[in-house]
Structures are given as structure tokens and as C-alpha cells.
Amino acid sequence: MLASAPLLLHNFWYLVLPAAKLRRGEMRKARLLSEPLLLCRARDGSVFALRDICPHRGIPLSYGRFDGREVECCYHGWRFGADGRCTAIPSLTPDQPMDVGKIRCGAYPCREVQGNIWVYMPEKSARLPRADGDGLPPVPELPGLGDAPPQISISQVFPCDCDQAAFGLMDPTHAAFVHTSWWWKKNATTLRQKEKHFEPAPLGWRMKRHPLPPQNRAYRVFLGDGATTEITYALPGLRIELIEGARHSAAGLTAITPLSETETEVHQALYWTLPWTAPLRPLARRLAHIFLAQDRKVVIKQQEGLAHGPNLMLIDDADTQAKWYHRLKREWLDAAREGRPFENPIKAKTLQWRS
Numbered sequence: 001m002l003a004s005a006p007l008l009l010h011n012f013w014y015l016v017l018p019a020a021k022l023r024r025g026e027m028r029k030a031r032l033l034s035e036p037l038l039l040c041r042a043r044d045g046s047v048f049a050l051r052d053i054c055p056h057r058g059i060p061l062s063y064g065r066f067d068g069r070e071v072e073c074c075y076h077g078w079r080f081g082a083d084g085r086c087t088a089i090p091s092l093t094p095d096q097p098m099d100v101g102k103i104r105c106g107a108y109p110c111r112e113v114q115g116n117i118w119v120y121m122p123e124k125s126a127r128l129p130r131a132d133g134d135g136l137p138p139v140p141e142l143p144g145l146g147d148a149p150p151q152i153s154i155s156q157v158f159p160c161d162c163d164q165a166a167f168g169l170m171d172p173t174h175a176a177f178v179h180t181s182w183w184w185k186k187n188a189t190t191l192r193q194k195e196k197h198f199e200p201a202p203l204g205w206r207m208k209r210h211p212l213p214p215q216n217r218a219y220r221v222f223l224g225d226g227a228t229t230e231i232t233y234a235l236p237g238l239r240i241e242l243i244e245g246a247r248h249s250a251a252g253l254t255a256i257t258p259l260s261e262t263e264t265e266v267h268q269a270l271y272w273t274l275p276w277t278a279p280l281r282p283l284a285r286r287l288a289h290i291f292l293a294q295d296r297k298v299v300i301k302q303q304e305g306l307a308h309g310p311n312l313m314l315i316d317d318a319d320t321q322a323k324w325y326h327r328l329k330r331e332w333l334d335a336a337r338e339g340r341p342f343e344n345p346i347k348a349k350t351l352q353w354r355s
């Protein structure tokens with residue numbers, strides 16, 4: 001049986017938007033862990049995230065204007081800078097001195113890394129950390145890619161809690177039933193027995209490097225012979241796959257971002273080092289969309305059943321990783337509550353399943 005209510009994890013960096021979707025001088029409404037956000041890209045290219053609520057009368061700042069430097073509230077024109085401080089209150093007369101800089105709408109630490117915009121969401125009760133993010137853990141990064149943006153990035157909102165979305169991410173046995181496009185897997189009649197070795201990794205676990213199945217011809221063509229892959233899962237809901245071939249390498253980042261307790265955005269960013277592949281990008285993006293939409297459709301159907309609060313099951317070894325995810329989450333919350341360091345409960349293990 002599964003643990004009950006999904007718990008939103010604070011004090012993590014979350015991927016909130018592919019960076020290409022926010023141009024200079026633009027602002028965008030967003031949500032993260034039920035908090036309203038306003039993402040802005042200043043004229044100088046830097047990004048920042050404000051709490052999307054005007055501290056004067058509570059109207060979302062996103063209804064206002066952004067001049068590429070400051071946001072102006074649409075109601076009485078109060079202005080706010082990148083650090084969330086108020087910079088001007090138009091109604092003040094010269095003999096009404098007021099330290100407007102003491103008024104803040106709140107700014108969240110915000111970073112652009114490898115073509116994605118990340119926001120750090122602290123505990124609700126805690127004071128907001130410094131907006132420059134000093135003293136926070138590093139933003140998750142894919143090794144060996146420098147700061148190149150992804151070749152493809154797609155995002156879809158799933159109408160489910162973050163735990164169901166995360167399970168889908170680490171579920172090795174649904175593909176033959178859900179991802180049944182002709183170009184992927186035709187049907188479930190060709191299940192093969194799989195055996196994969198796992199080891200603990202920071203805040204999660206890793207499926208150790210292993211050869212890609214020989215039937216994945218596309219990998220061989222593009223990356224060269226003997227392509228291998230390694231997949232790491234980490235809290236709060238990250239999957240990082242690093243594929244290496246004789247000639248080239250590729251990497252995939254999937255980030256589960258809880259918008260609220262009932263809605264989760266799934267972001268996927270795909271990176272590769274092959275030159276001359278720009279013409280293939282639209283096709284690859286289309287296929288990635290179809291693939292993720294298959295996961296989303298099954299989640300929508302699943303909600304019909306979950307609405308009745310059924311008891312659910314996680315079975316070994318197919319769902320062992322989902323169990324690990326639960327254990328990690330619990331340990332992380334316990335450690336935070338008890339004020340002690342997090343201790344990774346995952347032990348090295350070999351898992352088997354048919355898929």
C-alpha cells in the first residue's frame with residue numbers, strides 16, 4: 001500500500017521554465033509548490049523571480065508592466081526591482097518621506113543553467129533566502145555539457161500529484177503498454193527479462209552504466225558503436241540520463257515540478273553533441289512530445305480511479321525504485337525535522353523485471 005498524501009518538498013531548486021521561453025524584457029506568470037511566481041528576464045539578459053503578489057493590495061504583479069528592469073503594479077503603480085524591493089510609490093508627495101526600499105514583494109533565488117530557469121523554493125515559514133542564491137545548494141547540472149542549452153526542450157502539465165508523476169519517471173515496465181508507437185515499441189508481446197545494477201547516488205540512486213539494447217538502432221547510427229547509458233534519479237524529482245557512444249554523447253534531463261498538490265509540470269531537456277542535426281530537431285521534438293503525451297494520457301485515465309481513494313500496490317522488483325523514492329522523501333523530511341544530516345537509505349542492489 002502506498003503512503004497517503006503527497007508531500008511537496010521545499011528547500012530545493014526546481015526547473016520552472018525552459019530559458020528560451022523567456023525573452024529579454026519579458027515577464028511570465030508561473031507557479032511552484034502552490035506559490036504564484038513572476039519570472040522576468042531583464043534587458044541585460046539576467047533572470048529573476050518575484051512573488052506574484054503586490055504587497056500593497058495583493059493584486060498579482062503579472063497584470064502590471066515590465067520595462068526590462070522593474071515591474072510596475074497595474075493598480076497604483078508601485079514599482080519593484082529584481083531583488084523584490086519597492087523602488088517607487090507614485091502617490092507619495094515630496095513631503096511624505098517614506099523608505100520605500102523597506103517594502104518587499106519577495107524575490108526567490110533564480111538561476112539560468114544549461115538553458116533552463118531554476119527557482120529555489122524555501123519552506124513557507126522560513127525567511128526568503130537571499131535572492132542571489134548565496135549559501136544554497138548548487139543548481140542540478142548535467143556533467144560535461146558546459147552551459148550549452150538543450151537541443152530540444154518540452155514541458156507538459158500533468159493533472160496529478162508529483163508522486164504519481166515521479167513514479168511514471170522511474171517505472172520500467174509501462175513502456176510496452178503505454179509507449180506503443182510503431183517507432184518505439186509495437187506491443188507487449190516481446191517482453192524481455194532485464195537485469196540492472198543500482199547504487200546510491202547523492203539524494204537518490206543510479207542505474208549503473210550498461211550497454212543500450214542492440215535494437216535501439218538510432219543510437220548506433222548517431223552516437224557510434226557500443227553506446228552505453230547511465231541513469232541517475234534524485235530528489236526532488238530529477239532523472240538524468242547520460243548516453244555515451246564511440247563518436248558522440250547525448251544527455252537527457254527530466255524534471256518533475258509540482259505546481260500544486262494536484263498539478264505537476266514535467267520538463268524534458270535533451271542535449272547532444274552531434275553536429276549537423278539541426279534539420280532533425282523538429283522531428284525529434286515531435287516524437288518527444290508524443291512520447292510524453294502518452295504518459296500524460298495514462299495519468300489522466302488513472303485519475304478516474306484515484307478519485308475514489310483506492311489502496312494501491314508497489315511490487316518488487318518492477319516498483320522497487322518507486323519504493324526507494326518514497327523512502328528517500330521520508331528520510332529527507334525526517335532529517336530536516338530532526339535537524340540532522342540526510343542519510344541516503346538506498347543500498348546497492350540488482351533488480352530484475354520483464355519489459
Ligand code: FES
Nearest residue numbers: 054056057073076
Ligand atoms: S495593489 Fe499594487 S500598487 Fe496598489
Ligand SMILES: [Fe+2]
Nearest residue numbers: 168174178295
Ligand atoms: Fe513513460
